[in-house]
Amino acid sequence: MVTGYNSNDKVFLAVDCIIFGFDGENLEVLLIQRDFEPEKGKWSLMGGFLKNNETLDDAAARILHNLTGVHDIYMEQLYSFSEVDRDPVARTISTSYYAIINIEKHNEELIENYNAKWFPLSEVPELIFDHNIMLNKAIRRLRRRTSISPIGFELLPEKFTMRQLQNLYEAILDKELDKRNFINKINSMDVLIKLKEKDMTSSTKGSFLFKFDKDKYDEKQTNSFYLKL
Amino acid sequence: MVTGYNSNDKVFLAVDCIIFGFDGENLEVLLIQRDFEPEKGKWSLMGGFLKNNETLDDAAARILHNLTGVHDIYMEQLYSFSEVDRDPVARTISTSYYAIINIEKHNEELIENYNAKWFPLSEVPELIFDHNIMLNKAIRRLRRRTSISPIGFELLPEKFTMRQLQNLYEAILDKELDKRNFINKINSMDVLIKLKEKDMTSSTKGSFLFKFDKDKYDEKQTNSFYLKL
DNA sequence: CCAAAAGTGTTTCCCTTACACCCATGA
DNA sequence: TCATGGGTGTAAGGGAAACACTTTTGG
Known part of the structure; x- marks a missing residue:
C-alpha cells in the first residue's frame, strides 16, 4: 500500500x-x-x-x-x-x-x-x-x-580600494566602522592581494587597489572563518 | 492575463x-x-x-x-x-x-x-x-x-544538575568542556536558579539542583545572547 | 578510610576597541 | 598653500581558556 x-x-x-x-x-x-x-x-x-x-x-x-x-x-x-x-x-x-x-x-x-x-x-x-x-x-x-564569513568577492569590481570594501561592509551592516580597525581585521583574514596600482579618482593622493586572493577567499568562505564587526 | x-x-x-x-x-x-x-x-x-x-x-x-x-x-x-x-x-x-x-x-x-x-x-x-x-x-x-543562544530548557527535566547541563552541551557539540569554565559561562548568562535541593543519585556528596528562570531564559533566547563554547 | 563526584578562583593571553596625526597631490 | 581623502600603530580592557586541589559521605 x-x-x-x-x-x-x-x-x-x-x-x-x-x-x-x-x-x-x-x-x-x-x-x-x-x-x-x-x-x-x-x-x-x-x-x-x-x-x-x-x-x-x-x-x-x-x-x-x-x-x-x-x-x-x-x-x-x-x-x-x-x-x-x-x-x-x-x-x-x-x-x-x-x-x-x-x-x-x-x-x-x-x-x-x-x-x-x-x-x-x-x-x-x-x-x-x-x-x-x-x-x-x-x-x-x-x-x-x-x-x-568574508564577503565582497561577488559584490565589488575585480580591483577595488580599501575604502570601497569598507563602504560595502558599512552598507550591509548599516553602521559605521573604524578605518584602522577595519583594515587590521581584513588583513588578519589574509584574503586580499595589494596591487601596485592606485585608483586616482577618489583623491589627489590616490589609493592603492586590492584584489581578492580567490583561493584563500574560497577556503575561508567554506570554513566559515569568523569575522565580527 | x-x-x-x-x-x-x-x-x-x-x-x-x-x-x-x-x-x-x-x-x-x-x-x-x-x-x-x-x-x-x-x-x-x-x-x-x-x-x-x-x-x-x-x-x-x-x-x-x-x-x-x-x-x-x-x-x-x-x-x-x-x-x-x-x-x-x-x-x-x-x-x-x-x-x-x-x-x-x-x-x-x-x-x-x-x-x-x-x-x-x-x-x-x-x-x-x-x-x-x-x-x-x-x-x-x-x-x-x-x-x-542558550539551550536546554526544552531538553532537560525541570530540575537538573549542573553536570547534566554540561553533559547536554557536550553531547550537542560533541566535545568535552572544562567544568569550571562551563559553570562560569553559564552563570554569566544569568538564566539559572539554584535550588536548595540536592540530587543524591549521582554521588555520595550529592549535587545541587537548578532550574531555568523561564523569563530570563526566553529573553536571552530571543535576543540571541551570545554563548561560545 | 577510600573511592567518586562536587565544588570552587586565578592567571594568562588574545582579541576587540578606542583613538590622532602625518602624507601626498591637484587645484 | 590648502583642502581632501589616504595611510598608519598602540594602549587598555574584557572575555576565553588553561589549570589543581579540597570537600563530602556512603560503602
Missing part, C-alpha cells in the same frame, strides 16, 4: 529570487515591474514556478535568468513561505533564494532589461504578496552571514 | 520532522518505522503531506502529533529538499523542520507509541530517501544554534 499521495494535495511551488547588489555606495536590491496579472504594474521579486524536471536551485537560476538576463549566480536558499492566502490566485508555496552580485559585472545583461531595476534598500516600494517579508528576512540573513 | 499557473506544474509538498531529544547522556533523534510502502519496514523521519488549508508550520505540528502523539512543540523550519528523484513514487519536494524536546516530558505521549523510537545519533540507521542528509543538516544547524 502506498499512502498519502493524493492528487488533491498537490500545490504550486514558486521560487522567488532576492538579488542584492552594491553600487559602491548603497546596498541595492533588484526588482521587476510585473507586466501581467495579478498585481500588474506593481513591483516584485523575480519569481516563477518550479517545473517537474528541475530542483529548486535549478528553478531559481532559470527564473533569474529569464527575467533579468543575469546568469551564473550562486544563490542560497533562504526560506519557504506558506501562508494559505499568500497568493490570491491559487494555493502557492514559495521558496525564496538570495544572492549578492556585482552590479557592474552584470549591468550589460541587465541593459536590454526586461523591466528589472535596482532599488536602494531604503527606497524599496511596497511589493506584491509577502515579498517585503521575504526581503527583510534576506537582509537579516545577509547581515548575519557577513559577520561570519 | 494571469501567467504561469499551469496545473501540470503542481507538486506534492511533504514535511519531514527531525526531533532531537536528550536522555541525560546522549543526544538522540526520534524515528519511525514505516508500516506502508514505499520502503516499508525501513526507518524514517516523521513525514506527511502539506494540506491545502494549512501552512508548513501547521503541517509539521500535525504530522508530528499524528505519528508520535507529541504535541505543543515549537519546530523551526530547516530547509526544502527538491532533488527530482528524491521520492521514487512521485515528484515530491520536502520541507524539513526540527525541534529539540525533553524526552521524559514526552515519554508518556510516546508510550502507546505508534512505531516511534529514539536513536542515539551514533546509531542512526540508514533512512529512506534523503532523510540522512536532512538529519545531518539539522545536526549542523543545532550545533550552530547552540553556540549562539
